[in-house]
Amino acid sequence: MSGIVLEGVTKRFGDHLVTDAIDLVIPDGAFTVFVGPSGCGKTTLLRLIAGLEDIDSGRLLIDGVDAAQTSPAARGLAMVFQSYALYPHMTVRANLGFALKVARRPRAEIAERTEQVAEMLNLTPFLDRRPGALSGGQRQRVAIGRALVREPKAFLFDEPLSNLDAELRAQMRIEIRRLQQQLGITAIYVTHDQAEAMTMADRIVVFRDGRVEQAGSPGEIYRNPASRFVAGFIGSPRMNFLGGAIAAKHGAVTIGVRPEHLAIDPAGTISAAVQAIEYLGSDSFVHLGAQSGETLIARGVPDLDFRSGDTVQLRIAPGAVHRFDADDRAMPAPAPAPGANIFEETV
Amino acid sequence: MTAGVAIRQRSYLQGPGRLLLAPAILLLLAASIAPLLVTIKFSLSDYRLLFPDSSGFVGLSNYARLVASPDFVPALVNTLMLIAVVLAASIAGGLGLALLLDGPVIGRGGLRLLVISPFFVMPPVSALLWKNLLMQPVSGFFAWLAALFGLPAYDWFSHAPLLSIALIVAWQWLPFAALILLTSLQSFDRELREAAQLDGASAAAILRHLLLPHLARPIAIVVMIETIFLIGVFAEILVTTGGGTASTDLAFLVYSQAMLQYDIGAASAAGLVAVVFANILAIFLIRAVGRSLEA
Amino acid sequence: MRTRRRHRAIATMFAWAASLTIAFPLLWTLLTSFKTELEAVSFPPRFLSFDWTLANYRGILAEGDYLHSLVNSVIVAGGSSALVLALAIPAAWSMAFAPTHRTRGILLWMLSTKMLPPVGVFIPIFLFYRDWGLLDSRTGLVLLLAAANLPIAVWMLFSNFREVPGEILEASRMDGASLWQELVSVLAPLALPGIASTFFLVFTLAWNESFWTLNLVTTEATPLTAFIAAFSSPQGLFWARLSAASILSIVPVLLIGWLCQRQLVRGLTFGAVK
Ligand SMILES: Nc1ncnc2c1ncn2[C@@H]1O[C@H](COP(=O)(O)OP(=O)(O)OP(=O)(O)O)[C@@H](O)[C@H]1O
Ligand SMILES: [Mg+2]
Numbered sequence: 042m043s044g045i046v047l048e049g050v051t052k053r054f055g056d057h058l059v060t061d062a063i064d065l066v067i068p069d070g071a072f073t074v075f076v077g078p079s080g081c082g083k084t085t086l087l088r089l090i091a092g093l094e095d096i097d098s099g100r101l102l103i104d105g106v107d108a109a110q111t112s113p114a115a116r117g118l119a120m121v122f123q124s125y126a127l128y129p130h131m132t133v134r135a136n137l138g139f140a141l142k143v144a145r146r147p148r149a150e151i152a153e154r155t156e157q158v159a160e161m162l163n164l165t166p167f168l169d170r171r172p173g174a175l176s177g178g179q180r181q182r183v184a185i186g187r188a189l190v191r192e193p194k195a196f197l198f199d200e201p202l203s204n205l206d207a208e209l210r211a212q213m214r215i216e217i218r219r220l221q222q223q224l225g226i227t228a229i230y231v232t233h234d235q236a237e238a239m240t241m242a243d244r245i246v247v248f249r250d251g252r253v254e255q256a257g258s259p260g261e262i263y264r265n266p267a268s269r270f271v272a273g274f275i276g277s278p279r280m281n282f283l284g285g286a287i288a289a290k291h292g293a294v295t296i297g298v299r300p301e302h303l304a305i306d307p308a309g310t311i312s313a314a315v316q317a318i319e320y321l322g323s324d325s326f327v328h329l330g331a332q333s334g335e336t337l338i339a340r341g342v343p344d345l346d347f348r349s350g351d352t353v354q355l356r357i358a359p360g361a362v363h364r365f366d367a368d369d370r371a372m373p374a375p376a377p378a379p380g381a382n383i384f385e386e387t388v
Numbered sequence: 389m390t391a392g393v394a395i396r397q398r399s400y401l402q403g404p405g406r407l408l409l410a411p412a413i414l415l416l417l418a419a420s421i422a423p424l425l426v427t428i429k430f431s432l433s434d435y436r437l438l439f440p441d442s443s444g445f446v447g448l449s450n451y452a453r454l455v456a457s458p459d460f461v462p463a464l465v466n467t468l469m470l471i472a473v474v475l476a477a478s479i480a481g482g483l484g485l486a487l488l489l490d491g492p493v494i495g496r497g498g499l500r501l502l503v504i505s506p507f508f509v510m511p512p513v514s515a516l517l518w519k520n521l522l523m524q525p526v527s528g529f530f531a532w533l534a535a536l537f538g539l540p541a542y543d544w545f546s547h548a549p550l551l552s553i554a555l556i557v558a559w560q561w562l563p564f565a566a567l568i569l570l571t572s573l574q575s576f577d578r579e580l581r582e583a584a585q586l587d588g589a590s591a592a593a594i595l596r597h598l599l600l601p602h603l604a605r606p607i608a609i610v611v612m613i614e615t616i617f618l619i620g621v622f623a624e625i626l627v628t629t630g631g632g633t634a635s636t637d638l639a640f641l642v643y644s645q646a647m648l649q650y651d652i653g654a655a656s657a658a659g660l661v662a663v664v665f666a667n668i669l670a671i672f673l674i675r676a677v678g679r680s681l682e683a
Numbered sequence: 684m685r686t687r688r689r690h691r692a693i694a695t696m697f698a699w700a701a702s703l704t705i706a707f708p709l710l711w712t713l714l715t716s717f718k719t720e721l722e723a724v725s726f727p728p729r730f731l732s733f734d735w736t737l738a739n740y741r742g743i744l745a746e747g748d749y750l751h752s753l754v755n756s757v758i759v760a761g762g763s764s765a766l767v768l769a770l771a772i773p774a775a776w777s778m779a780f781a782p783t784h785r786t787r788g789i790l791l792w793m794l795s796t797k798m799l800p801p802v803g804v805f806i807p808i809f810l811f812y813r814d815w816g817l818l819d820s821r822t823g824l825v826l827l828l829a830a831a832n833l834p835i836a837v838w839m840l841f842s843n844f845r846e847v848p849g850e851i852l853e854a855s856r857m858d859g860a861s862l863w864q865e866l867v868s869v870l871a872p873l874a875l876p877g878i879a880s881t882f883f884l885v886f887t888l889a890w891n892e893s894f895w896t897l898n899l900v901t902t903e904a905t906p907l908t909a910f911i912a913a914f915s916s917p918q919g920l921f922w923a924r925l926s927a928a929s930i931l932s933i934v935p936v937l938l939i940g941w942l943c944q945r946q947l948v949r950g951l952t953f954g955a956v957k
C-alpha cells in the first residue's frame with residue numbers, strides 16, 4: 042500500500058502528550074492539510090513523519106514499510122521549514138543543489154536540475170545570491186525549490202507562508218498548489234489558518250490537543266463538521282452558535298448556523314440588535330446581538346437599509362442547522378416532522 | 389546551563405551523539421583521571437627514582453613526611469599568600485583601570501590594547517623582564533626611580549622574593565580583571581547612573597551603592613578563574629628564584645620533590661594536597677559559573 | 684560645557700597615564716631591544732637618545748635556537764589547537780544538538796578537570812612519557828596541551844553552537860547530508876566566528892603554557908617558553924638580547940590577543956560575563 046499511514050502514533054514531551062494515538066492515512070498524490078489551533082501538535086506530527094523526532098508508540102508506514110528505523114534522509118521526504126532554514130553561507134544555487142551534491146550526483150546533472158527548478162520558481166536571476174540578500178518571498182521559493190530538487194516521495198510544509206504578507210501569501214498558495222498538481226507529489230501542509238486549509242486542500246485533517254478531530258475534503262468538513270470545535274474552526278466568519286430554547290426545539294444542546302444561512306428578513310422570527318456592519322465590497326457582514334445574549338454574524342445582506350442600533354428580524358435558511366449534543370459532537374440531521382416547520386423559530 | 393537545551397532524545401542522533409563525544413571524553417580520562425589515580429597510588433607508596441626497588445604500600449607515611457618536612461608549611465603559606473596578593477592587587481588595580489577606561493576618555497581602543505597586552509605575555513618572559521630590566525637593584529628601572537626620589541635601591545628578590553613574584557603575576561592578571569570589569573561596567577545602565585547623578589549622589593556614593601553591587605558577580609568570576617591558574621604558578625618561580633623556602637609554592641614543591649629529589653611518593657602526596665586545595669576552590673567556581681549560566 | 688570638556692581632558696590624561704604604566708614593562712623591553720648591551724645597563728637609563736640598532740634581533744635570528752623554538756612553538760600550539768578543535772567540534776555538536784540527560788553532567792565534569800592543577804597528574808605523566816619515549820617530543824606536548832585546553836574549547840563551542848538554528852542542521856539531514864557533511868559543510872561555516880575565536884584562545888593558551896613545556900622537554904622539542912627560560916641564568920645579564928628574544932617570542936600571540944581580545948576573555952570566563 043502506498044502513501045503514508047499512521048497507526049496509533051503517540052509522542053510525549055516529558056509528561057505532556059503531544060500526539061495521542063493518531064490514526065491517519067495520507068492519500069498518495071493528494072494535498073493534505075493539517076490544521077488546528079496553535080500548540081495542538083501539528084509541527085510535532087510533521088517532524089515525526091519526517092523522522093526528526095522519535096515516535097514513542099505506534100507505527101508509521103511509508104509506502105507500506107515501517108519507517109521507525111529509517112533515517113530522515115532515507116525516508117525520501119522533503120521538508121519546508123517555517124523559518125525556511127536555508128543555508129545562509131551558500132548561494133541560492135548551492136542551496137538548491139546541496140541535496141544532489143551530498144548524494145554525489147554528477148555535476149552536470151546537479152547544474153541542470155538546479156537551473157530547471159530555479160526556472161520553475163522564477164529564481165534564475167538570484168541563483169548567485171546568498172539567502173541574506175533575498176526578500177522573504179524569494180527565500181520562501183528557495184526553500185520550496187530545495188525540496189523540489191530532490192523529487193521526493195512527499196513534501197512536508199510547516200506553515201511555509203506564515204512570514205509573508207497577505208498578497209504574497211495568496212499568490213504563493215496558488216503557486217504551491219500548481220506545482221504540487223503538476224508534479225503529482227503527495228504533500229502534507231501544516232497551517233493554523235483555516236482559509237489556507239480550505240483553499241489549498243484536497244483533504245483537511247483538523248487537530249485538537251494532539252488528536253484528530255475530523256478528516257475529510259474541505260466541502261465535507263465545511264458542510265458536515267463532526268463537532269462544534271470543527272464547526273467553529275473552519276469557515277470565516279465563524280459559525281453562529283445558539284443554545285437554550287431554540288436549540289432545545291431542534292432537540293440539541295447547541296445549534297450552529299453559518300453566517301450565510303442567516304438572513305435579515307422582516308419575516309424572520311429571531312430578533313436581534315445590529316451592532317456593527319462590515320462592508321467588504323463583494324460581501325458584507327452584519328454583527329448582531331440576539332435577545333438571548335449570543336453575538337451573531339449574518340452575511341451577504343442584500344439591502345442594507347438599517348443602521349447600528351436598529352432591531353431586525355433574522356431567518357435561518359431551511360436545512361442549514363447544525364445540531365450538537367452535550368459533548369459538542371455533531372448529531373445526525375433530523376428527519377423533519379411532518380407539518381412542522383422547525384426552521385422558523387422565535388428566540 | 390541546560391535551561392536553553394530541550395532534552396530531546398532522538399534515536400537517529402543517539403549513536404552519533406555518543407560516537408562524537410567519546411574521543412573528547414577518552415582524552416580527558418587518559419590525561420586527567422587516569423594519572424590522578426596513579427598519583428594517588430604513588431602517594432601511598434614508597435617510590436624513589438634512585439631506588440627503583442623500594443616501591444611498596446606505605447599507607448599515609450608520605451603525607452606524614454610531607455607535613456613534617458620543613459618545606460611543606462611554607463609552601464602552603466606561600467601558595468595562599470601568592471593567591472591573596474595577586475587577587476587583591478589585580479582586582480584593585482583592575483577596578484581602578486576599568487573605572488578610568490569607562491570614563492569619558494579619548495582613544496579608548498588604544499587604551500584597551502595597552503592594558504590588555506600583559507595578559508598575552510608568556511610567564512617566563514614577564515618574569516625575566518621584571519627581574520632583570522625593572523627590579524634589578526643596580527641598574528634596573530626601579531633602582532633609577534628610587535634614586536630619582538633619593539631613596540636607596542631595593543633588592544627585590546633578595547629581600548622579598550615572594551612579593552616580587554606576586555607582583556609579576558599580578559601584572560599579568562591585572563589586564564584580565566580590568567577587561568572583565570570594564571565589560572561589565574559598560575553593560576551598566578547609563579540612565580540609572582545619570583538618574584543617580586541628578587538625585588545628587590556623589591561619585592563615591594554611585595561607586596559604593598550602584599557600581600560595586602553591579603560588579604559583584606564579575607569580581608567573583610575573576611577571583612575563581614585567577615585562583616585556578618594561580619594554584620599552578622610555576623615558571624615565574626623557576627626563572628627568578630629557582631625555588632628556596634621563601635618562594636616555593638605547592639606546584640614548585642612537587643617539581644622539586646620529584647625532579648630534584650626524585651622522591652615520587654612525597655611529590656605525589658604534595659600534588660594531591662594541591663588537588664584537594666584546588667577542588668575546594670573549584671566547588672565554588674562550578675557553583676558560580678553554573679548558576680550564572682542557568683540565569 | 685567648558686567643565687565637561689575639562690573633565691574629559693583630565694579623565695583622558697589619567698587613563699592614558701595608567702594604561703601606559705601598565706604597558707610600560709613591555710614598552711621598555713621594546714626600547715631595550717634596540718640598544719646595545721652597554722646602553723641597556725647604563726645608569727641612569729637612556730630613553731630615546733641612544734644608537735638604535737637591530738644587532739640583537741640579527742644575532743638571535745642568526746643563532747638558530749630561536750628559529751628552532753619558534754618552529755616548535757608553532758607546531759605545538761598549532762597542532763594542539765587543531766587537535767582540540769578536531770575533538771571539541773564533534774563533542775560540542777553532540778552536546779548542543781543531541782543532548783541527553785547526561786550532557787550537563789559531562790560538561791561540568793569536563794570543566795572540572797580544568798580545576799586539576801598540573802602537578803596533580805605531573806608525576807604519572809612524566810614517568811609514562813619517559814617510558815614511552817614521549818619526553819622531549821612535540822607529539823607528547825601536542826597531546827598534553829590538547830587535553831589541557833579541551834574543556835575550555837568544548838564549553839566555548841557548545842555555547843556557540845547553541846546559537847545556530849537547529850532547523851538548518853535538520854534541513855541538511857533531510858537533504859541527505861551525512862554526519863560528516865553536516866559538520867563540515869553546514870555547521871562549521873555557520874559557526875566559523877566562534878570556531879575561530881576558540882582556536883585563537885586555545886592557541887594563545889598553548890603558546891604561553893609554561894608548566895608542561897618546561898618540564899617535559901629538554902632540547903629537541905623546546906618551544907619558546909623553554910627558549911626564554913634558558914635566559915634565566917647567566918644569559919639574563921644580556922638585557923638587550925633578552926629583550927629582543929622576548930619581543931620575538933610574544934609578538935605572535937600579542938597580535939592575536941589584540942585582534943580578538945573580547946572573544947578571548949569571554950571564552951576564558953565561559954561566557955559568564957557578557
Ligand atoms: N521540544 C519540546 N519539548 C517539550 N514540549 C514541546 C517541544 N516541542 C513542542 N512542545 C510542545 O508540544 C506541543 C505541540 O507543539 P507543536 O509545535 O507541535 O504545535 P503546533 O501545532 O505546531 O503549533 P503552532 O501552530 O503554534 O506551530 C506544544 O504544547 C509545545 O509546547
Ligand atoms: Mg508549528
